[in-house]
Amino acid sequence: xxxxSVLEPLDIGNxxxxxxxxxPAFQTxxxxxxxxxxxxxxxxxxxxxxxxxxxxIAGCMAVSDDGIxxxxxxxxNNDKHITGLKELFxxxxxxxAVPAAQLMHAGRQTSSAMTGYxxxxxxxxxxxxxxxxxxxxxxxxxxxxxxxxxxGARRAKRAGAELIELHGxxxxxxxxxxxxxxxxRQDKYGMDKALFFTEIIEKVKRKIGNTPIxxxxxxxxxxxxxxxxxxxxxxxxxxxxxxxxxxxxxxxxYAAMPHxxxxxxxxxxxxxxxxxxxxxxxxxxxxxxxxxxxxxxADSVIxxxxxxxxxICRPQVADHAFVRKSLNKQPFVRCTDCGTCLFFLRGExxxxxxxxxxx
Ligand SMILES: Cc1cc2nc3c(=O)[nH]c(=O)nc-3n(C[C@H](O)[C@H](O)[C@H](O)COP(=O)(O)O)c2cc1C
Ligand code: SF4
Numbered sequence: 001x002x003x004x005s006v007l008e009p010l011d012i013g014n015x016x017x018x019x020x021x022x023x024p025a026f027q028t029x030x031x032x033x034x035x036x037x038x039x040x041x042x043x044x045x046x047x048x049x050x051x052x053x054x055x056x057i058a059g060c061m062a063v064s065d066d067g068i069x070x071x072x073x074x075x076x077n078n079d080k081h082i083t084g085l086k087e088l089f090x091x092x093x094x095x096x097a098v099p100a101a102q103l104m105h106a107g108r109q110t111s112s113a114m115t116g117y118x119x120x121x122x123x124x125x126x127x128x129x130x131x132x133x134x135x136x137x138x139x140x141x142x143x144x145x146x147x148x149x150x151x152g153a154r155r156a157k158r159a160g161a162e163l164i165e166l167h168g169x170x171x172x173x174x175x176x177x178x179x180x181x182x183x184x185r186q187d188k189y190g191m192d193k194a195l196f197f198t199e200i201i202e203k204v205k206r207k208i209g210n211t212p213i214x215x216x217x218x219x220x221x222x223x224x225x226x227x228x229x230x231x232x233x234x235x236x237x238x239x240x241x242x243x244x245x246x247x248x249x250x251x252x253x254y255a256a257m258p259h260x261x262x263x264x265x266x267x268x269x270x271x272x273x274x275x276x277x278x279x280x281x282x283x284x285x286x287x288x289x290x291x292x293x294x295x296x297x298a299d300s301v302i303x304x305x306x307x308x309x310x311x312i313c314r315p316q317v318a319d320h321a322f323v324r325k326s327l328n329k330q331p332f333v334r335c336t337d338c339g340t341c342l343f344f345l346r347g348e349x350x351x352x353x354x355x356x357x358x359x
Contacts, residue, residue, distance in 0.1 A: 005303035012212045031072045037088050044320070055309070063104065065115065089162075101159075102166075129254040153208050169251075194235050198242035201215065216250060220251050248286075261314070272301050279308070
């Protein structure tokens with residue numbers, strides 16, 4: 001089988017992605033407690049970028065101190081973060097990949113004991129997993145966090161990110177606003193659940209001009225009363241109308257954790273059908289993710305026009321040269337689906353991978 005589709009470059013505005021493979025956002029907890037880039041992060045992203053993915057999305061990066069997902073996540077809420085990020089994006093670029101930054105606010109899916117701030121969310125409803133009551137954001141809180149995203153995007157661009165991804169998936173703050181599962185507001189942000197996100201896109205767009213924006217969403221949250229493809233198809237259209245240049249499709253929330261990083265028994269390309277469903281509703285490229293374990297499979301998804309780009313995460317964690325070795329028909333170290341990298345579920349402090357002790 002050829003790999004013509006997965007190796008075809010893709011133009012997004014002024015940027016050319018050299019191929020259709022993406023290393024998606026992957027929160028390692030390898031930053032400093034203040035959210036600064038470390039040597040360990042530089043080593044990991046350098047090797048992954050060298051490994052052959054066309055687009056490497058660094059992060060996630062928290063836009064506000066009350067939105068960090070864990071102790072040592074990257075942050076982008078202060079100009080002091082720019083120097084380290086400059087080094088990171090320039091390294092990714094030098095190694096042959098296009099660098100992007102994922103910006104996020106964890107909303108109710110974190111803990112105040114860890115962030116040091118009260119939790120905030122669209123409504124005062126606890127996440128069923130974290131079980132901590134968040135504060136409902138008022139108008140000023142909403143504007144403050146929207147501005148935090150805008151400032152984060154400005155910093156990411158200044159540091160050299162060529163695309164900006166806004167994290168609206170997995171039930172974090174933006175995803176929480178999108179979903180009837182977590183947004184029970186009576187004001188305009190409840191009547192129009194996409195409004196919080198579309199306003200962020202518009203504000204970011206005004207700030208960073210023609211830098212392309214990726215919007216990541218959970219196309220199905222797999223929770224009772226949550227989002228399904230029927231609504232997320234319409235949401236994706238709204239995001240594109242507001243300025244999104246790419247839609248990235250994931251699934252699940254903390255209440256449906258296995259869908260966020262699906263196990264092998266859930267099936268190869270378990271969420272490709274969701275990306276395909278979203279792709280039918282929008283006229284911008286769509287990224288699929290979830291158990292894509294070979295370039296041949298990624299190629300078949302793209303050649304069948306079910307998605308335009310394929311995110312391959314854990315296989316590139318287990319072997320940073322997964323893409324290059326696959327192309328050269330060399331043996332590579334496989335992801336065994338052991339789940340060790342999901343450190344937060346195991347009470348570990350950061351990512352590790354038994355298949356890749358050098359990580
Ligand atoms: C340890 C770990 C951390 C992750 N962190 C993020 C993140 O910060 N942002 C995000 O959008 N997705 C995150 N993901 C999800 C991945 O980007 C990806 O969608 C998921 O792992 C499915 O792809 P895969 O089957 O190729 O691993 C994470 C996944 C894992 C395993
Ligand atoms: S820790 Fe396990 S699941 Fe995670 S990338 Fe490594 S082998 Fe795969």
